[in-house]
Each structure stands twice: as structure tokens, then as C-alpha cells.
Amino acid sequence: MIILFVAKDFSRFALLVDRLRRKQDVRFMPAATGSSGLKQLQGMTMDLVIVDQQLDDMSGIEFVQRLVQVNPLVNTAIVGTLSEADFHEATEGLGVLMQLPPHPGEKEAEALLAVIEKITGLMQVEPNRAVAS
């Protein structure tokens, strides 16, 4: 699993990263700014992008708005403090997996892994059996 981590300061995410690293074959790619993260995403297959609430050059939500234009297949999670309703309103249509708290820990890592596993399972389609007449 390749995870692009876009944040100015990675220290707040130590617990989250430690738990994700316990999963086999997890590879982290760091990016300190939105523009460098978007550059890394072009033509690259990623499983997950985690982006901080505010970067030097754009907000996390602005980053995801640009990301879906470049690489819509990649899953995303955004750090933030919006209410559930405001988060839904701000990210509707962007297909964000979840909002992470400013200091995410093991619980959030488990939730991320669970939803990615769920989506991966739903993506499996039996060849030649997709359309039932």
C-alpha cells in the first residue's frame, strides 16, 4: 500500500503512522506542500492520500479539489475540525473517506484501513458477470 502524506509538520501524526506501518507493505511518500503532492500524484498509482487541514500553499480541501482532477482514483482523508454537517457540505462530490482529527491515533488508523479494505472488496467484479439480463 502506497500512502502519500501531505503535511507541513508530520510530528502530530506519529501514532497514526506507527499503526499504519504495522500493516504489511505500507510505503509512505511525504510531501510538504500541496503543489509538490499534486506533482507526485500525476501518473502514479496510490492507495491513499492523507492531507493536513492547512498547507503553506492551499487548504486540505483545496488540495483534494485539485487532486480529483489529476488522479480521481486515489482515496483521500483530510485532517480537520469541521462538524459532520460542514464536512459533508465542504467535501460533497469529492469522495473523501473521512475527516481525521488534528492528532489522529490508532483508532483512526484502524478506521482508515477498514474502509479501504471494504472499498477494495466492493471493487472486485466477477469477469463477464457484471450485467444480468
Place this chain on the structure above:
Amino acid sequence: MVRVAIPSEGNGGLDGMRAGHFGHCDVFTCIDVENGQIKQVSILANREHVQGGCMVPVNLLAEAGVNALVVGGIGMRPLMGFRQVGIEVYHDGERAEIRPVVEDFLAGALQKITDHQVCGGGGR
């Protein structure tokens, strides 16, 4: 041949009703069109909708050989996903019935959706 999919409620079918948002539909009514004529109508069950799982129906329709989709609403991420897999997305935000929308598709009277017509934070 063109296979056009219509997000549908219930059991779908040409005489069925459209679903307002493609990701939450029960089934996709798939119409195979050749030389402007309907050759076959089939039903494709949608998958469970989960938060962030926009690419599930994109993948499902691509694997089913769908080339075109008519929606009443769609988010920016799935729209870009459909474009990436080569499925053209058309828009009709008015009519609830499937048949008149299919007839307009056959007549070439439906417009492709634009980036400004997407739902939510990705577009407006």
C-alpha cells in the same frame, strides 16, 4: 455498439424510474444501442454505497462494458473517474422516467455534463 447506463430505482427497466444520484441507485438499467436502435435492455445491480467509495460504481460500469451514463447528479470525483475510464457522462436533471431520457439519448438530444453541473463542494 453503445451501452448506456441509467441509474435507476427499484428493479429498473425502460419503464422504470431514474435515481437522483448515481452512487445511491438500486440498479443500473443498461441499454445496448446499435445503429440508433435498442438491441437489448439489461439490469446491473449496484454495489453498497460507502463514504469515499465513488470509484466502486465507476469500476462496476467499466467492467460491464458501459460506454455512456446519464445522470441527474454526480460528484466531481466520480465524474473524473468516469472520464478516466472512457465512459461519457450525460446530464438530464429534469425527468424522473427512464424511457424519455433514453429516447433523447438515442436522438442525440442529451448534453454531456460539464464541470459546473457537478454536485457539492467539488463544483459549486
